[in-house]
Amino acid sequence: MTAPIAIIGAGIAGLSAAHVLHAAGHEVYLFEKSRGSGGRMASKRSEVGSLDLGAQYFTARDRRFIDALNQWRSQGHVVEWDPALYQYRAGSLTPSQDEQPRWVGSPRMSAITRALLGDLPITFGCRITEVFRGPHHWTLQDADGQNHGPFSHVIIATPAPQATPLLASAPKLAAVAAGVVMEPTWSVALAFKSPLETPVEGCFVQEGELDWFARNRCKPGRDTDYDTWVLHATSAWSREHLDAARENVVELLHGAFAELIGCLVPEPSFTLAHRWLYARPAQGHQWGALADADLGLFACGDWCASGRVEGAWLSGHEAATRLLDHLE
Template identity: 40%
Template sequence: MKVALIGAGLSGIKAASLLAELGHEVTVFEKSRGLGGRLANRREAWGKLDIGAQYFTARDPGFQKQVELWLQASAVQVWDFSPYCVEQGTLTPSPDETVRYIGSPLMNQLVYCLSSNIAINFQCHISKVEKSREGWRLLSADGALFSSFDWLIVSSPAEQSRTLLDSCSDVMALVPEAVHQPCWAAGLATRGKIPADVQGIFGDETVRWASRLSSRPGFRKAPDVDDVWMLHFSPEWSEQQGKETAVDIGQTGLNWLQTIMATGLEKTAQYRHYWRYANIKPVTFDQPYLLDERQRLAVIGAWCAGGRVEGAWLSAQKCIQDLSG
């Protein structure tokens, strides 16, 4: 069976690897230059930044077994720290029993571990799909045609999946019109003294989460930098600003850090990224995948199962498991 799969994030590559194990011919189409989706990273001279998911947890027994395999392969490490939170503008310890994992050396290692022997077309933006007697046909934004696929699996954000599929299937009919909210992400290289135990901060209405990346196991930073941070701004703040904001995202993040830490910091470098489809809205939709059996079409992704890294893996696992069962 020939399968076309759109999207090389964790759910897409997990589904592709399962299909390949079953002996199917799978071709993956990815519009960006690399694997990972929201597990993407940015390599700067002052540090390698995970700009999407900062860590992940494991609750499902099947996913826990996968994490054990990743740990044995040194593709994953435990990030052992006690988080802080911001309460009425004050930094407060907020210890919990949560086990947090990170990819090693970067979060997209989770995807690379699953991608061997899979044919992937990078920088290939599929702009149109249609079903014919010969199977699924895919047309890229630059005019390339890919045809004769028995099945199509789409692992894009809900809004992009709807745009792509609405003309050929009603598979997205039960999905809310808007599923995601945006997130501004800011990477900062700083100089200044910060207490060693402050590694992760649950924030406020401006910054939702702050990672002290330089405290994570195996992180390497430039010698002239004390710390490297990744700040994820709240969905409400990010939505209000929009992608074309004139606000200096890096300076805003630095000001927030200085206020929360009650100390002066010097910013030596910064990086910013706007995630249009980042956070899942508080809507009632928890179906691990969508299926149009008549058209031989499936839709998967983290957004189908709560938005977490674990959800991406489970969406693919359950979809392929049910299709092959």
């Protein structure tokens, strides 16, 4: 009996790969260090409703991803989001001319990855620290020293800095991953009992501490009595404040938001800060996925492609396709 295929990481790249392999009739097993799936597409449940602290939306350009998007739409996991979109530049807010379709998970971003996971076997709260190959199979070791296996192949679907040590058995792949720079992002959620008096529902910020902010409540399916907002700091600001206390991050970004939103901003009723240490690659790449097919080791993620949600999904799809091609 053929050993299953291990996938480390249950973000959209890992789940894309798992979906392709499972559809082709292969047994897969996932490992995820967090308590839930989704990675940066995960949503935070809170007393003020579900909050999309990571990916805010996604776009679709590649035909393969558009096909997947249409399937998710038909299943009710994805809806179009058409916010009143603005940009902040030179000290003023103006309507954005960017009219490309934007999509969100419904009722939260994590609906997509939850659908991809389905009933596939997964171990949550398990951080894999070592991947090593015996005479015929792969074995994984977690942070508690427990071994998992045997596995016929391994797909590593984690951010590049986390993938690098796991690729030690393939030094050339490890060297490529080690050269990838990932940027951090501080994300802050604010909730107000009364709606802010502004027409803005999403905004690209061209200066200052913030890179983006959005009225989280205006996304379809986000039911809450509060006016909820999510703010993303720039990569530069996030690097400078990487180890700042969460309450200080909230205070500073709340202040920056209040200065540019163009209306009275009271003290929020609820705040939350989350640091994405590896939010996005500093630059896009065209690898698709990394592979040592003869060894049976693969790596994927947004850092192998465009850095966008679509890039992460395509990278996982590419890793699984290369694995299947090698098996033929």
